[in-house]
Amino acid sequence: MTQLAGADALAALDPVFAQLAVGAGHNLWGLTHLTTREKAFICLTADLCHPHLDRPLAMHVQMALINGVDPESIRELYRHLAPYVGYPILVTAFQRLTELGLAQAEDDQPVEPTPLTGPLARAVRTLEDIDPGLATFTEDQLAQRWGRPHLSARERALASLVVDVFYQTLGPSLRLHAELARSAGATDETLRDLLRGLAEFGMPRAWAAAEALLPRPGEGA
Structure with a gap:
């Protein structure tokens, strides 16, 4: 069984x-359809969404x-998460990483945007019909992130889905990130495990996301 960091401090x-x-922690870390890195990223993303930047963040780091x-x-x-959870909270989060x-x-190289393709490009085109200025900003932000090193496309998509669940953005954003996750190898079981793990951080949100995201037994994806 995985040893959870900070358990003694909680007992105190x-x-x-x-x-x-x-x-609840063992539930998350025992899930079989997520990698160890993905489980860690779920916790770290959850900390930014609440935000919980004190002891919870230290434990999850x-x-x-x-x-x-x-x-x-x-x-x-x-x-990656800055435009999803808001740039200001990341300033404090990076300060916490230094304190820890x-x-x-x-990596201190200049950011090189990567032209968008596939679901990301389609999402921007859809947004252009609603608000061209917002579409331009969104395209710029996505192009700066999704082609970068250090995280896989699947890891980026799952982290973005965590934000969708926390913020209950269960429409186009959720569908986009689920499509990106699936195109990077995630299965329905991967997404089920993601929501089961996120239930630790708020069962009602996970429940609502499951209704929006997961096929019912016997239905296709």
Whole structure:
């Protein structure tokens, strides 16, 4: 069974809550259709969405590092999520990484936008019919992220789905990120595990997202 970082500290706060929290943590870390990195990224993304940048973030950074996630991947996750959760919260989050002693950034190269293709390009074209200016900004933000190194396309898509669940953006944004995840190898079972893991951070949100995202038994994707 995975050893959860910070369990002793939770017990010092409240022993009964600690038992409940550890049980919920083991649910997430025991899921079989997500990689260890993806489980760590779920927790780190959840911290930005709440935001929970104090002890929860410290615990989740420690869990990520213990399980072999390199510091640059954590930084890249934050870079990717900036326009999804808001740039201002990432300023504080990067400050917290410094306070926690995370290694300094290795990647300091100028950002090179990558032209959008596939679902991302289609999403921008759809948005152009609604608001061309917003479409231009969105295209710029997406082009700066989805072709970068340090995270896979599947990891980026799953992290973006976490934001959709937290913010309950269960329409076009959810469908776009689910399509991107599936095109990068995610299956219905991957998405089911994602929502089961996210239930730790809010069952009602996970329930609503499951209604919007998952096929019912016997139905196709």
